[in-house]
Amino acid sequence: MSKLPDKERMLGMYRQMYLIRKYEERIYYLFLEGIMPGTIHQSTGQEACAVGMLYDLRKDDCMASTHRPAGHDLAKGVSLKSMMCEMFGKEEGCCRGKGGAMHTGDMEVGALVANAIVGGNLPIAAGVALAFKMQKKDNVIVCFFGDGATNEGSFHESMNAAAIWKLPVIYVCENNLYSATTSIALTCNMPNPAADRAASYAIPAEIVDGNDVLKVNEAATRAINRARAGEGPTIIELKTYRHGGHSRNDACQYRPKDEEKHWFDRDPVKNFRNYLISKKLVVEQELKTVEKAIELEIDEAVEYAQNAPFPQIESALTDVYWEGK
C-alpha cells in the first residue's frame, strides 16, 4: 500500500523533525534563561504532524497555523534565521519583529501569518482555497488547528462553506487532548472532536496516529490529491500529545502521569529514528551527521539573532495600512 520509503525522503523527513525538536528545545532554554522575550507555545511532541502533513506540499501551496506554529513554519520552509530573529523581536524576523512567537510565517514560502485566535485561521484558509479555485490554480492549503478549536463557531461555519464549495483545503486537527489545561473529554461529547463532526458536513475524514510521520504523510497524500483534483476538503484528525505545557508557566499538573508516560514512550522523533535504523534504511552514523549539522545550524541562528539589530522605533508606526511593495 504505502510506497517503499526512499532513503533521501526518509532522511529529509527526519531532518525536519529533528530541526523542530531542537529548535523548540533551544527556545525553551533561552526562555528559561530569561534571554528571550515574550511567551512560548511549543510543539515538542507534535513534530510528525507538521512534517508528515507538509512534506509534499509545493512552495506555492499554503499553510495556516495556530498559536503553536514553529513546527509548521519550519516544515513549510520558513527560514530558521528569520524565525529565530522574530523570536528575539529583531528587524530581520520573518514579521520584522511585529509578529512574535504566535504570528510567525512567511508568504514567500506559503506560510500564512500564524493565527493566535483559536479557530481564527479556519475561515481564512477557506478564503485562500476559494482564491485558488477562482484563479483556476491547482494549489491547496493545509490548515492546522487544535482539538479546542473544534468547539468554536468558526469551525462549523468554515467546514460548511468548504464542503458546499468543494474547496481545496485540508483541515488538520492536531488533537493533543488538551485545550490549554482542559481535557477535550470535558468539552466535547465525541471521542474524535474533528473527525466525528465531519459527517455533519459530508466531508471525508481520517483518524491517524499523529506521532507516526509516515502514516501522517500517507493521509496527507490522499487528502492533497483529492484537493488538487477538485474533489474538495478533507478533515484529518491526528492523535498526538504535547511534551510540554500549554505555554511558558504550565507544569502540566493536570495530566495523569501514566497518560504522559504512554505518550512519551511514543515519542515521534525517537521512534522514527529507531524505525529508520531497525529497518536498515539508514545507518546511525548518517543520522548523527544530520543531527550534528542541525545543532550547528541552530547555534548559528541563535548567535545571529542575538546580534541582529532591533527594528528602528519609527517602524512601529508603519504597516498599519499597506504601503505597497
Add this chain to the structure above:
Amino acid sequence: MALLSIADALKSAIAEEMRRDPLVFCLGQDVDIPGGMGGAFTVTKGLGEEFGYERVLNTPISEIMLAGVSVGSAMMGMRPVADLQYSDFLFCMMDQLVNQAAKMCYMSGGKVHVPMVMRAPCGASNRGAQHAQSPESLFTHVPGLKVICPSTAYDAKGLMKQAIRDDNPVLVLEHKLLYGGKRKEKDAISTIGEVPDEDYVIEFGKAAVRREGKDITIVANLLMSYKTLEAAELLEQEGISCEVIDPRTLVPFDYETVVNSLKKTGRLMIVHEDNYNCGWGAQLGSWVAENQIFLLDAPIVRVAAYDTPIPFSPVLENYVIPSKERIVEEARKLMKV
C-alpha cells in the same frame, strides 16, 4: 450623466469594477439569488446574470466565514466585495474584522495585505434594535480598517470604486433610508442624483462642503447630513448661517476642511446617528479642542442618538435619533453662547 439612486450607483460601481478587474467578486447571503432581492436592499440584484454565480457568490448565513473568506481570498490577490445585509451583524464577525483583517498587514511586517470591502447597511428604519444601529464609530477605533459612509449617489459610486481599488480592508456604511432602491422604506430620502458615465473615483479623506455658511460649522454624515441641511434651511430664515460638511470618510478623516470652516464660523456642531458616548463626534471634538481650540468662540456641541439601543415604536425611534428640530434647537442655543 445618468440619474441614479445610491443603490444603483453602488451597483454600477461594483459592476464596472468587476468588468475592469477579473479579481473583483462579490459575496454574501442572498447577494443575488434569481428571483430574490439582490442583498437586502437590491444593490447586487442582477449581477449574477452578467458575471456568473462564481463571481457573485451566494453564501450561507455565516458571518465569521463571510469575513474570514474575504480576508483569506484578499490575501491571495482577490478583491472581495462582501455584503452583510445589516451592519448590526458586524458584531458576529468582530474577530475576523478586528483581529484578522485589520492586523494582518501589521503583524506580517507589511508583507501581507488585505484588499477587501465589507458593505454594511446601517441606520434606524423601524426594524427594532438589532437591525438599526449606526455602529461606525466602533470601527473608527480599529487601526488598520478604513471606514467610509457615502451619502449621495455621486459619492457612493466614486467611493465604492475607490474602496474596491484600495489595498486595505474598507468598511462601507450604507444608510438604509438613503438607498432609494426598489425596496421602499418609510421616511426614505430620495438620493437620486447625477452620476458621470465615465470612470471616476473619490479619494478617501476628502470631506464635501454641502452648504456654505458663516455662523456655525456642522459636520454630519449619512442621513444626518440631510437632516442638517433641512435644519440649515430653517435656521437661515432666522438669520443663522450654517456651513454643512459631510466627512464622507471617517477613516481617514479630513480635519483640514473642518479647520478651514471653523476659521470662518468659530462654532462647531457635530451630528451623527451613531450614539453619543465615544461616537466619532467625540474624536472630532477632542481633536479640535487639542489642536485648534483658539478657533472656537463657543463650546463644541454634539447631537447624536441617545445612549440606548434603538427602540421600535416610531415615536420612540424618532425621539432617540437626532431630528431636524433637535439640530435647530441646539444651533439656536449655540448662537446664544
